[in-house]
Amino acid sequence: MAIAVDAMGGDSPLTVQIEAALKAISELGTEVVLVGAEDRIKEILKKKSYDKNKLRIVNSTEIVEMDDSPATALRQKKNSSIKVAIDLLATGEADAVVSAGNTGAAMATAKLVLKSVEGIERPAIATLMPSIHRNHPFVLLDIGANTDCKPLYLFQFALMGDAYARTLLHLDNPRVALLNNGEEEGKGYLQLKETFDLLKQSTLNFSGNIEGKSMFKDIVDVVVCDGFIGNIALKVAEGTFDFVRSVLREEVENTLLAKIGYQAMRGPFSALRKRADYSEVGGAPLLGVNGIVIICHGSSRAHTIRNAIKHAQECAEQKLNEKISLEVSENLDVINQAKSMAEKT
């Protein structure tokens, strides 16, 4: 089992990725393939000590910049670190890829090279979100891969989110819900109503619609929405946390008593931060391509990328994509119904 790490992607190319790779090797015993400018990687590694049997370097000559369009990346940078890393996955030389580089480029390259899992039309990006239960986050998808979604796609996201929750959260029968503007059946726009009907007929443990307010309450395990809504939900939650932090900091300055209280509450605040920030778990998987691809924030630190390597390894070891394929095969009737629905419109 070897995890390919895109060493050139992200805000700090070569530094955090190499540090993360060495952490994964020493702390997790993972085999890592560093993909990037070989000479520069070797130069940095000279000063480090690590188990040389567990680290391989594969050279790449180009870099996809954070603001390159996916089209530019695909057409003009065919020897980029992300392309070479995904090629390694396609040829079986690596079992998963981790990248903190340009998300659009990673997604487009993965779709082009790896192709979709059979029965899946559109790959989606999933993330873990916190719930009030300490050890029980939920899966939110899609958070950005697909802006506009037919019921067929949303239904397939539900299957993939379910497989991911079974894999990573070790749940036997995840509760799957549809993010909507009310809990009653019939809520939302037409595509959501049609998706609701598909989910009712599926093998999934479908618990109906869920509102944005309730999803943190540990009553669902997988929340399905299109990539636009998912982005809004994720970002509004982040913005709200920032708002709370900012207002409390300001208010605390008003009295000495509050300042002392703030110090005394450092433990709970630190726990809250940890419980809220699941991006620290280590990246977000691109579900539905033939291979495990984990995408990290460009600003990720070594610790997060090390966690993403672990995350990638778990998904690969536990054969996440076989689980997705199984779910697809168990729900072929519903998928076919959704397809004929899509053809009519």
Next chain:
Amino acid sequence: MAIAVDAMGGDSPLTVQIEAALKAISELGTEVVLVGAEDRIKEILKKKSYDKNKLRIVNSTEIVEMDDSPATALRQKKNSSIKVAIDLLATGEADAVVSAGNTGAAMATAKLVLKSVEGIERPAIATLMPSIHRNHPFVLLDIGANTDCKPLYLFQFALMGDAYARTLLHLDNPRVALLNNGEEEGKGYLQLKETFDLLKQSTLNFSGNIEGKSMFKDIVDVVVCDGFIGNIALKVAEGTFDFVRSVLREEVENTLLAKIGYQAMRGPFSALRKRADYSEVGGAPLLGVNGIVIICHGSSRAHTIRNAIKHAQECAEQKLNEKISLEVSENLDVINQAKSMAEKT
């Protein structure tokens, strides 16, 4: 200036509404028309002392239940408190309506009886949201009136949100933004791109796209989105606050030090709660109908409804709808362009 209050709407009909009306009369000097079961209202008022010149009662014989469909309310309950209240507005016997009853029914009745402001296709519900600036909330709309929106509608929401921000927040030139999944021009689905183009050509102080994470940062005054997205954004923010509260409460229980710190921080926590909860400002206006209609949560207490009466009075006194009409007339070219765009699709 008289404000009609739907005395039968909400979770606690007749009690909180009457208490709120008496507060508004004594604290604000407002004239109030209580609309509902006259005998029962008189019975309750017997025990109260108040300025009788400022309170009028108008009888209604039916009640729209919280789970009645708008169609049921319109067709089968023509003498409901909300219908009678809105009729008073239409005939000029009241200058605004406040209701904590069934939102869908209030909206449908207002649209049917009052009609839309000329040049406005779809009325929208707006709400104030907190920003990190203590005295500077922003306006978010639509938060639920329209699930699916053409660029024409979104553009009109922007005009109405702008007029509302000028009226209630007393801003000279509100910064108007479009809620999107990225800040760059060209982000989002087709309707948003088209709305972006319309906004660029308008008289509004358009500041481009804004992400869900940034909208709390006091860099915009009006955030425009369709009613589905607005509902998700509002509810996710509420859910995140609940999550923070719940986790902190749990974590504080772990150590005595933290418990003491929590007590010492009561001031900042209470300030945070106040700064976060703009629903306490008193309801959300239904913008774009010929008349001021303020909608409150069914669970609103007397204090909130009293604030909603004040809110309604301010909007009426400052002639919010004239401001909306002015904005429409200043942007007729853009509206016509949006209409011809809509006809093509």
